[in-house]
Amino acid sequence: MKTLTGAEIVIECLKEQGVDTVFGYPGGAILNIYDALYKHKDEITHILTSHEQGASHAADGYARATGKVGVCMATSGPGATNLVTGIATANLDSIPMVAITCNVTTGLLGKDSFQEIDILGVTMPITKYNFIVKDVTKLADVIRRAFVIAKSGRPGPVLVDITKDVTAAACEYEPKEPQPIERETELIREEDMEKAIEMIKAARKPFIFVGGGAVASDAANELSAFAHKIQAPVGDSLMGKGAFDGTDVLYTGMIGMHGTKTSNLGVAECDLLIVVGARFSDRVVGDPNHFATNAKILHIDIDPAEINKNIQTDASIIGDVKIILRKLNARLDPMNHDEWLSHIERLKDMYPLRYNKEVLTGPYIMEEIYKVTGGDAIICTDVGQHQMWAAQYYKYKRPRQLLTSGGLGTMGYGLGAAIGAKMGCKDKTVINIAGDGCFRMNMNEIATATRYNIPVIEVVFNNHVLGMVRQWQTLFYGKRYSQTELYDQMDFVKVAEGMGAKAYRITKKEDVEPVLREAISLNIPVMIECQIGSDDKVFPMVPAGKPIEEAFDEIDLRIE
CATH class of the missing domain: 3.40.50.970 (Thiamin diphosphate (ThDP)-binding fold, Pyr/PP domains)
Known part of the structure; x- marks a missing residue:
């Protein structure tokens, strides 16, 4: 155990979490952290963006591309508010990100001090969780908790605001191993599994709709096995791209406002719509009163709040998508829907994507x-x-x-x-x-x-x-x-x-x-x-x- 300043504790906690890159922009309130970062520049690469919003989007892009938590930093006031659009972007797309901001000293909070903003209040509706740290002895645990919250369950952005005096204060620091993130399975009920299997076995025209949750849970292999086992065509949302191979014969294209006619008609004509990690966005659903009206709907998602939020479902399984698909695959026998798949292939032939090939487009x-x-x-x-x-x-x-x-x-x-x-x-x-x-x-x-x-x-x-x-x-x-x-x-x-x-x-x-x-x-x-x-x-x-x-x-x- 050693004594460190709050700024040094921030850097040590980032190293604990395996952070190798951060994106940000310095300023007065966060200077102590940047000074500590300077001493560890061989261990953590800092990318100075041109604008704090660019830093938040860079942290988001890093997280989406790697599956790890993205980290961005900004100073108080306008530095913190410039992160807001990027935080909101990550929140709506369920991207794991930790945004670290610093604020004025504790004694100046609430006094309209120079470059003071209640960033906690500003970001409360657009974060999975947010913190303000006014006690250096609590700083390490807050940062560790922020990373756990960001990447557990349905991922999302977490903001940690630290007053400047906390970054200068000192306390004892003890290194800890990062808390392992367990996949969420406690809400996977046997009766839900049985009902889902019953619905899948009864379907003659199943269609799978894939969203970003399948990407977040790294369920691509399980999804592919599932689709081929039950012989169902697969369409995706914008966020679900790549969860199912776009070159696979079962793939029909995107669903929704700018989806393919094949996918949209497939949803309209199917008798079972299996929704995997998607939230029924209005850009996908269109008129909710006329969405998949011929189908029963089975919704698989990690977030209970998404069940029946936008579209009423007939059954649901709540939990990690990868685990649920793995369980379904183990309990289902291969199925044959050749007639349905032949119909889908005819739709693909009738309604290909078209554009003017004579000019640059x-x-x-x-x-x-x-x-x-x-x-x-x-x-x-x-x-x-x-x-x-x-x-x-x-x-x-x-x-x-x-x-x-x-x-x-x-x-x-x-x-x-x-x-x-x-x-x-x-x-x-x-x-x-x-x-x-x-x-x-x-x-x-x-x-x-x-x-x-x-x-x-x-x-x-x-x-x-x-x-x-x-x-x-x-x-x-x-x-x-x-x-x-x-x-x-x-x-x-x-x-x-x-x-x-x-x-x-x-x-x-x-x-x-x-x-x-x-x-x-x-x-x-x-x-x-x-x-x-x-x-x-x-x-x-x-x-x-x-x-x-x-x-x-x-x-x-x-x-x-």
């Missing part, structure tokens, strides 16, 4: 990225049309390949997340797909990538508009393009080069492949601007609040 670029990377890259995205194209046209073969803001829909998420992902997975090609609107929100993080020579590739789909909002304005608002046109003097290539990156501009299809190959081979930060049409749209599409089987595409619009 987002779908074409995504297919080229898939080809050049062999389907092995980590793909990050911002939010909008490019996000949907990345979900539709890149085949994700394994979990943790697609990092994207699903619940909050955070523009500006992707580049920070890509930096975090690359720091966590240095052997993988990491590509962020952005729109020009999103790039304006996070382009400053190019400077972070070049500062540390983090070789991420930023691909900007520049259509000179806020594409997804414009798509809605075109289809539903009489082409009244209010504040969605971005025709201005911005030169993305010069901006990226000014921050030290290699930059390219692509205007025709034949340049995509050679530029991508060169960008990957350079192994430095690269920005690739791809100029595409302002009126390109994401199809299929379900109007908000409509049944998902009413998905339409350009051919349907022409018929009308």
Whole structure:
């Protein structure tokens, strides 16, 4: 046992938890921690982002790509509030993250002191748990508890706010081994298992809907075995991408607003919908009164609060998805649903994803990225049309390949997340797909990538508009393009080069492949601007609040 300052205890606790990388931005209140971090820079790498929001997204991306807890740091006041969007993003997508902030000294709390903010109050609705530490003797236990909470059960972000005097105070510190995280099984009831097995055996047209919970529980192997054992087609949510191999013959594509017609019709026509780690988001469900109306619904999820929250189910099993699937696999015999699978295959043939192959488009670029990377890259995205194209046209073969803001829909998420992902997975090609609107929100993080020579590739789909909002304005608002046109003097290539990156501009299809190959081979930060049409749209599409089987595409619009 030794005596350490609070700042030194923070660093020792991070080392205890196996933290090798943190993302942050210093300031007055957190100076003691940064001073202690300086003394341990050979053990913990600190990435100074261009903005605290970039730090929170980087910690999030690190967590999504590795499955470990991501860590970010910021000072008091505006430093802490700049983390808020990133914390909220992680919260809605159930990402394990610990955000460490420092506040004014204990005696100045509640006095509107310089750079004081009640960050505990601000973040209470958007964290799994949060703490303020005013006693140095409690600091180590709080940090250890924060990591346990962040990664246990349904993961999520935890904030630890520490007053500056606590970081300077000293107390005895005793190292401890990290608490092991046990998979949650106590709510898996035998009667629930029996009912589920009975429903699965009775089904003639089962369909599996996979969400992010299957990724969080590392259940890919069990899910694949389950789908093939019961011979059921599989669709996924945006957050579930990669939990089931996108090249598998049973895979039907994404479900929901921009899902495939095959998946949406599969949900509408099935007699049993098996939902694995998904929360029935409104973007998946559409009209909740007309969702899977021909089916019984079996919901498997770790969080009891999700059962019957958005959609009424017929049965549920609560617990860790990996364990539940493993138990089901052990008790089910192989099944045959050839007639149902043949019908699904006919739907795939009738309703393939389509786009204009004559010109440079987002779908074409995504297919080229898939080809050049062999389907092995980590793909990050911002939010909008490019996000949907990345979900539709890149085949994700394994979990943790697609990092994207699903619940909050955070523009500006992707580049920070890509930096975090690359720091966590240095052997993988990491590509962020952005729109020009999103790039304006996070382009400053190019400077972070070049500062540390983090070789991420930023691909900007520049259509000179806020594409997804414009798509809605075109289809539903009489082409009244209010504040969605971005025709201005911005030169993305010069901006990226000014921050030290290699930059390219692509205007025709034949340049995509050679530029991508060169960008990957350079192994430095690269920005690739791809100029595409302002009126390109994401199809299929379900109007908000409509049944998902009413998905339409350009051919349907022409018929009308």
